[in-house]
Amino acid sequence: MTTNTATEALLHKGSGLQVVVGLGQSGLSVAHYLAKQGYQVAVTDAQAAPKLADQLPAEIEIRQFGAIDADLLQQAARIIISPGISLETAAVAAARQANIPVVSDIQLFCEACTAPIVAITGSNAKSTVTTLVGQMAADAGVNVGVGGNIGVPALTLLANPDMELAVLELSSFQLETVTNLGAKVATVLNMSPDHLDRHGDMLGYHQAKHRIFQGAKSVMINREDALTRPLVADNLPRISTGIHAPDKGQYGLITDTEGQTYLARGTERLLSADKLLIKGRHNLLNAQAALALGELAGLPLESMLTTLQQFTGLEHRCQYVANAAGIDYFNDSKGTNIGSTMAAIEGLGAVYAPKDGKLLLILGGQGKGQQFGELTPFINQYVSQVLFIGEDGPQIEQHLKAAKLSDDVALHQCQTLENAFATIQQVTTSSLSQVQAVLLSPACASFDQYSGYAARGDHFSQLVNQLDTAQSEA
Helix, strand or coil: CCCHHHHHHHHCCCCCCEEEECCCHHHHHHHHHHHHCCCCEEEEECCCCCCCHHHCCCCCCEEEECCCCHHHHHCCCEEEECCCCCCCCHHHHHHHHCCCCEECHHHHHHHHCCCCEEEEECCCCHHHHHHHHHHHHHHCCCCEEEEECCCCCHHHHHHCCCCCEEEEECCHHHHCCCCCCCCCEEEECCCCCCCHHHHCCHHHHHHHHHHHHCCCCCEEEECCCHHHCCCCCCCCCEEEECCCCCCCCCEEEEECCCCCEEEEECCEEEEEHHHCCCCCHHHHHHHHHHHHHHHHHCCCHHHHHHHHHHCCCCCCCCEEEEEECCEEEEECCCCCCHHHHHHHHHHHHHHHHHHCCEEEEEEECECCCCCHHHHHHHHHHHEEEEEEECCCHHHHHHHHHHCCCCCCCEEEEEECHHHHHHHHHHHHCCCCCCEEEEEECCCCECCCCCCCHHHHHHHHHHHHHHHHHHHHHC
16 A cells, blocks of 8 residues: 555646556456556555555556545546446445546446447346357457456457457446447346345346447347337337247247247248257347347358357356266356346256256355245246255245245255265165256355355366266276
8 A cells, every 4th residue: 555645646746536446357457558548547445455456557656455445536537446346335425426427447448449349238148148249250250359247358358459349248237337338239138136235126237237228329139028128219220039939030939840949030940959059948049149139230140150050158157067877967157146047947947848857956155135936936847856055045945935836846955065966866866866957056146155156166067077987987
């Protein structure tokens, strides 16, 4: 931390101080970007020793760590806040009360970016669709940058002066401080309760997500989810997606008399579902979303369909891990809310149901104030065993029971994944077991037991591979 005297001296150099709040990857990218632009920059973070502090540009001398410095924020011409920090944080709220602008790195990006932007948000599947659209663009020969909430800070994409298209995954936290994004194409893929501990209620969450449509030149909407529909001019180009047969110019699914399902645009069958490496109805919606966004961005259809057939999906997102003892294992550790888990249960459940198979579902972690009873109809239809892990496992069990969980569904409190695998071996070796697939889709955050969803998913995959190895050696 700099001394107060040094801070005061620097502050008096002139107005225009840019204060970066939060020193994660996005905060670090903001600090580098603004320093390179010649701004006077200060950084403040609640951690006493942020891990990335030694990567800050040397010219940034004001570094107030150990608490978010309220006095420093009051001196700012503009505050650039990291998505992990709430606008309700006392120091930030006081600065907003003083009419000091508070923006995100995404605002800086859209003001500087000259390439058209494809902007993607939603409660679930953002990363899958963003990655897929980015791959479609690259395969079509477009110089594309992919970033935002997907792990690559958006501002780092500006280092490519030849970028022809920017594909951004945007979170509700990033969007709540963005004004007039002006995307070439914008979408809210879907809406289900998430981050209500931060946004307060569904209205606050909805309002944050829908900021993505400000200034959009075209939009994509999900016909199955009314909450995705923007309040924008009717004459704005728009394409819709859905699970039913589509109208002319829209995307949807067509099932023939033999039960084969196709991705379709209007009456044209584009691709048989069995040609996709990604499985489940939710992934058919993801594929449609990518096609619709790509069409609005000007990508050629044939090239996009080729990319689709080669796409294997993302790690920790309904990712096929292995088959052990005749049972398929799927890692959906990224399923950190009930909407994502509903989609995974329904998508995979429908694959095994025609074979009279059921899912074994692993739920639990930190519940983030969600109402887990909403999962009950999906569990009753597709699941025969539910294993609970993590600190909110007992509460989730109570929610499911209160929502009239079927007596045919067996429940097991396991606390940890190791215990869950011991239980899996017990229940699946029974001659009465209907389990054909094990699905880790916790509908919860992982921070009670892991550093993040990826660590939880890696642990799951490791335990599966141990099963697989033991089976092959037996």
